[in-house]
Amino acid sequence: EPEVTQTPSHQVTQMGQEVILRCVPISNHLYFYWYRQILGQKVEFLVSFYNNEISEKSEIFDDQFSVERPDGSNFTLKIRSTKLEDSAMYFCASNGPLNTGELFFGEGSRLTVL
Amino acid sequence: QKEVEQDPGPLSVPEGAIVSLNCTYSNSAFQYFMWYRQYSRKGPELLMYTYSSGNKEDGRFTAQVDKSSKYISLFIRDSQPSDSATYLCAMSPFSGGYNKLIFGAGTRLAVHP
Numbered sequence: 001e002p003e004v005t006q007t008p009s010h011q012v013t014q015m016g017q018e019v020i021l022r023c024v025p026i027s028n029h030l031y032f033y034w035y036r037q038i039l040g041q042k043v044e045f046l047v048s049f050y051n052n053e054i055s056e057k058s059e060i061f062d063d064q065f066s067v068e069r070p071d072g073s074n075f076t077l078k079i080r081s082t083k084l085e086d087s088a089m090y091f092c093a094s095n096g097p098l099n100t101g102e103l104f105f106g107e108g109s110r111l112t113v114l
Numbered sequence: 115q116k117e118v119e120q121d122p123g124p125l126s127v128p129e130g131a132i133v134s135l136n137c138t139y140s141n142s143a144f145q146y147f148m149w150y151r152q153y154s155r156k157g158p159e160l161l162m163y164t165y166s167s168g169n170k171e172d173g174r175f176t177a178q179v180d181k182s183s184k185y186i187s188l189f190i191r192d193s194q195p196s197d198s199a200t201y202l203c204a205m206s207p208f209s210g211g212y213n214k215l216i217f218g219a220g221t222r223l224a225v226h227p
């Protein structure tokens with residue numbers, strides 16, 4: 001069964017460092033997302049991406065964050081200068097084709113900022 | 115008022131019980147309703163989705179949507195210890211294209227043998 005894969009599963013970084021989280025969405029999907037879940041809290045929307053552009057972003061997704069689809073399979077989330085409060089699980093998700101709304105999530109990347 | 119409200123539990127039931135999980139919402143534009151199961155430190159796993167109102171059944175799981183009351187439910191029949199997880203409701207005004215989901219807080223369920 002096709003699945004969304006994410007790497008790394010866990011990353012520990014120092015405050016102020018840049019991190020890149022990687023995702024391979026399901027191959028025929030068209031819409032890609034990043035969500036975040038701080039420990040013990042809700043899953044929160046960060047950004048959606050379609051046709052090499054951001055469709056929508058939340059207020060959490062400030063200038064420290066960026067997304068990219070560098071090739072036909074990978075989808076990345078970059079945090080330029082990490083803060084302690086960026087510590088969370090980051091989930092990639094995808095859906096498609098056009099009128100299928102079911103989002104499939106990856107297993108997540110746990111980011112710990114020290 | 116929160117957009118999506120979900121009782122965090124925990125909910126503890128004996129094996130074989132019928133479990134009822136619920137969410138309420140305030141945004142009348144929501145019409146796409148989903149239930150995810152999440153094991154500890156894992157990604158949300160899609161269980162069921164319904165579009166607009168009505169019921170949907172899949173094996174031991176039944177999803178119900180009552181748009182007039184802004185209330186959705188997930189029923190689990192013959193619950194098993196392996197059903198122990200956090201159940202997340204999620205919803206959106208999706209009508210095609212990208213689908214920005216708003217999640218509830220999740221209900222922790224424990225099914226004991």
